[in-house]
Amino acid sequence: MSFVPGQPVTAVVQRIEIQKLQQGDNLILGFSIGGGIDQDPGQNPFSEDKTDKGIYVTRITPGGPADVAGLMMGDKIMQVNGWDMTMVTHDRARKRLTKKNEGVVRLLVTRKSLEEVVKQSMNKYPRQ
Amino acid sequence: MDTESTYSGYSYYSGRSRSSHRHGERSRDHHKSRSKDSRSEKSVTINMPPAEPLLGDSAVRGEPVQDDNWGETTTAVTGTSEHSLSQEDIVRITKDLEDSVGLDCRRYLTLTLTVILGLLVFLTPLAFLVLPHLLWPEKLQGCGTACEGLFISVAFKLLILLLAIWALFFRPPRAGLPRVFVFRALLAVLVLLLVVSYWLFYGVRILDSQDENYQGIVQYAVSLVDALLFIHYLAIVLLELRQLQLCFSVCVTRSTDGETRHYNLGQLSIQRAALAILEHYYCDFPVHNPALLSASKSRAAKHLAGLKVYNVDGECPEAPAEGPGNNAAAGLAHSQSRAMIAAAARRRDSSHNELYYEEAEHERRVRKRKARLVVAVEEAFTHIKHMQEEEQKKAPGDVMDPREAAQAIFPSMARALQKYLRTTKQQHCHSMESIQQHLAFCITNSMTPKAFLESYLTPGPTLRYSRDHWLARQWTLISEASVTSGLKDGTVFLLKCVDFSLVVTSKKIPYIQLSEEYIDPKSHKFVLRLQSETSV
Numbered sequence: 001m002s003f004v005p006g007q008p009v010t011a012v013v014q015r016i017e018i019q020k021l022q023q024g025d026n027l028i029l030g031f032s033i034g035g036g037i038d039q040d041p042g043q044n045p046f047s048e049d050k051t052d053k054g055i056y057v058t059r060i061t062p063g064g065p066a067d068v069a070g071l072m073m074g075d076k077i078m079q080v081n082g083w084d085m086t087m088v089t090h091d092r093a094r095k096r097l098t099k100k101n102e103g104v105v106r107l108l109v110t111r112k113s114l115e116e117v118v119k120q121s122m123n124k125y126p127r128q
Numbered sequence: 129m130d131t132e133s134t135y136s137g138y139s140y141y142s143g144r145s146r147s148s149h150r151h152g153e154r155s156r157d158h159h160k161s162r163s164k165d166s167r168s169e170k171s172v173t174i175n176m177p178p179a180e181p182l183l184g185d186s187a188v189r190g191e192p193v194q195d196d197n198w199g200e201t202t203t204a205v206t207g208t209s210e211h212s213l214s215q216e217d218i219v220r221i222t223k224d225l226e227d228s229v230g231l232d233c234r235r236y237l238t239l240t241l242t243v244i245l246g247l248l249v250f251l252t253p254l255a256f257l258v259l260p261h262l263l264w265p266e267k268l269q270g271c272g273t274a275c276e277g278l279f280i281s282v283a284f285k286l287l288i289l290l291l292a293i294w295a296l297f298f299r300p301p302r303a304g305l306p307r308v309f310v311f312r313a314l315l316a317v318l319v320l321l322l323v324v325s326y327w328l329f330y331g332v333r334i335l336d337s338q339d340e341n342y343q344g345i346v347q348y349a350v351s352l353v354d355a356l357l358f359i360h361y362l363a364i365v366l367l368e369l370r371q372l373q374l375c376f377s378v379c380v381t382r383s384t385d386g387e388t389r390h391y392n393l394g395q396l397s398i399q400r401a402a403l404a405i406l407e408h409y410y411c412d413f414p415v416h417n418p419a420l421l422s423a424s425k426s427r428a429a430k431h432l433a434g435l436k437v438y439n440v441d442g443e444c445p446e447a448p449a450e451g452p453g454n455n456a457a458a459g460l461a462h463s464q465s466r467a468m469i470a471a472a473a474r475r476r477d478s479s480h481n482e483l484y485y486e487e488a489e490h491e492r493r494v495r496k497r498k499a500r501l502v503v504a505v506e507e508a509f510t511h512i513k514h515m516q517e518e519e520q521k522k523a524p525g526d527v528m529d530p531r532e533a534a535q536a537i538f539p540s541m542a543r544a545l546q547k548y549l550r551t552t553k554q555q556h557c558h559s560m561e562s563i564q565q566h567l568a569f570c571i572t573n574s575m576t577p578k579a580f581l582e583s584y585l586t587p588g589p590t591l592r593y594s595r596d597h598w599l600a601r602q603w604t605l606i607s608e609a610s611v612t613s614g615l616k617d618g619t620v621f622l623l624k625c626v627d628f629s630l631v632v633t634s635k636k637i638p639y640i641q642l643s644e645e646y647i648d649p650k651s652h653k654f655v656l657r658l659q660s661e662t663s664v
Contacts, residue, residue, distance in 0.1 A: 032663040040657040058661050090660055097664040 009086060012118050013078055013108040018069040020103050029097060029105065030064020031057050031071055036090030046074035048112065054078075055085045055093045057109070075109040082106075235304075245316060246293065249356060252323055253282060256330060256349040264338045275343040278350055285353040292360050296367070302407075305399045306605060307612045311366045319359055326352050371396050376615050376634045380405055384421055384628040387413055393634075399611040402623055405632060406603060414587040416599050416628060419553035423486075427479060431472065437464045490551075497548045498585070504544040505577040508537040514574050534568035545584065554587065557597050600625045 020027040035044055037053045046056045057075045060067050077085045080096045088096075097105060257279075260268055326348075334345060371394035378401065381388045389412050393401055439460075512533050528536065545563065549555040570580040583592065590598050605611055606629075607621035617636035622629050 029664045032661050034659070034661045038658060040659050043657070043659045059663070090658075090662065094662045094664060 011110040012114040013110045016107045018065050021065045030061040031066040032059040034058040038089045079108040253349040278346045378634045381631045410591045415590045501544040501548045504541045508541045509577045530568040530572040
């Protein structure tokens with residue numbers, strides 16, 4: 001999941017759609033994010049490559065909208081509603097996720113297990 | 129008994145020597161090979177014939193069985209008993225006497241030469257000034273003001289020269305070195321050359337032609353004194369300053385128990401480096417205690433004693449047709465020793481087990497006796513009190529001086545101290561008299577029991593003990609390179625005395641290339657490491 005500067009980033013992603021929940025005055029999604037290009041990547045417990053400055057899911061409220069939608073802790077968020085999340089500051093990521101006029105967020109997330117599943121399925125059906 | 133004269137690098141009676149000892153050294157080596165066999169069993173002999181260890185083994189075993197009396201009467205003559213020490217002492221005293229006679233002659237010769245040179249140097253300028261007045265007084269021009277001013281300058285410069293020579297050269301000699309001290313000899317030759325050339329010039333140009341210009345003569349004398357002062361400056365630089373800059377790190381190891389120290393030295397010749405090292409030896413190395421080496425010797429004996437080689441077939445290995453007779457014997461011995469080494473490697477011996485438990489037991493015993501000793505001494509010290517001046521006038525009991533006080537409290541701690549010294553094998557280093565003296569010294573200076581015990585708990589440097597316990601008095605410098613050549617990287621030489629030797633290796637301190645990097649003080653800036661987690 002690390003990137004080489006100058007090369008296109010490739011990853012196996014899963015599309016997750018989360019419905020925002022109204023709680024008092026706010027619309028919440030039910031998870032917490034960490035990371036960003038202005039943060040210290042070495043302290044990220046979920047990243048494989050400790051120079052990866054992407055946005056990661058650090059906590060999921062059990063039973064919340066994210067949990068229901070299938071988001072898992074440790075996922076790296078690649079896109080939110082079409083906006084790129086691999087090279088953003090922490091604050092910009094937060095703003096993209098908490099837009100008041102959007103009721104639904106469509107995330108593209110990636111995790112290690114996705115890569116492995118794809119690799120296994122490729123091995124099962126080798127190209128002829 | 130040995131009557132060789134091992135001339136030493138350090139001997140207490142000698143001054144510095146000038147003559148070289150080349151042929152003396154050769155005969156010394158010759159004597160040494162003979163003497164190694166005739167010495168007492170205290171010396172370390174590396175090639176031990178297999179029969180001997182059984183004897184040595186039983187003798188060493190007899191050592192721990194002793195009664196606890198102070199004046200111990202040992203029955204087994206071992207390497208560490210009082211009896212064999214006294215025999216060594218006789219040998220040493222004879223050597224001391226012989227050497228001191230030889231050295232005195234050399235020292236007096238040096239002293240005479242130095243005094244003659246000094247007188248020559250000091251009287252020459254005065255002679256230059258006085259001779260014209262004696263030989264052609266009527267032809268001489270009068271001495272004007274400038275000339276008389278020069279008289280004062282000559283006088284003071286001679287005084288300064290005298291004081292400087294006294295400060296640099298008239299010091300009690302520290303040691304007698306085997307070869308001539310090269311720099312001093314060179315300086316003496318230079319001074320002699322200078323004075324002789326000045327005299328030559330004076331004799332030819334001034335005495336023969338009877339020069340009338342007295343001011344010129346006085347200036348000539350002043351120039352001589354100036355030149356002498358500059359030679360003195362050269363002497364300071366060569367003799368004192370040159371070796372102050374450190375270039376070498378020498379590693380000194382004692383051959384018997386492996387004590388190692390490292391010292392930093394400047395550029396010195398090998399003999400001067402040996403002298404510096406020996407002076408450090410007396411201050412730093414703990415005193416050599418041969419009683420501590422007996423355990424490893426007995427273990428070494430046990431390793432060899434277990435195996436014997438039998439020649440079953442009774443035939444020699446093939447010997448060459450025209451080879452000498454001992455070739456076959458050498459081949460036989462070679463194969464035998466190889467067989468022994470192989471068998472020893474294969475055999476399962478449990479000597480490591482014994483060593484481990486023995487050491488643990490010994491440590492426990494030492495600690496127990498130390499605890500008893502500390503308690504006994506503390507209790508003894510509580511019985512006396514250091515009285516102040518005013519109290520002395522109205523003293524209730526009898527007032528004692530330190531020596532009597534020491535004698536009064538000594539018996540209560542004597543037994544514990546004696547047992548402790550016996551366990552740590554230091555009993556031969558301290559006599560009862562020296563212990564009582566030390567005790568009197570400690571109570572005079574109001575020292576605590578712990579301070580009193582300090583000199584018995586750890587072995588101190590050699591200088592702390594009395595001279596007959598040093599076991600390191602006559603030293604011989606053994607070196608492959610010439611002893612007047614300088615120290616180099618990788619020089620190895622040996623300082624041998626009767627019981628052990630010091631192995632010295634030198635290494636050069638590397639050339640250091642430093643570069644600089646400038647840091648602008650305004651460039652120190654910091655930023656916080658952020659790690660925030662936001663819930664959305």
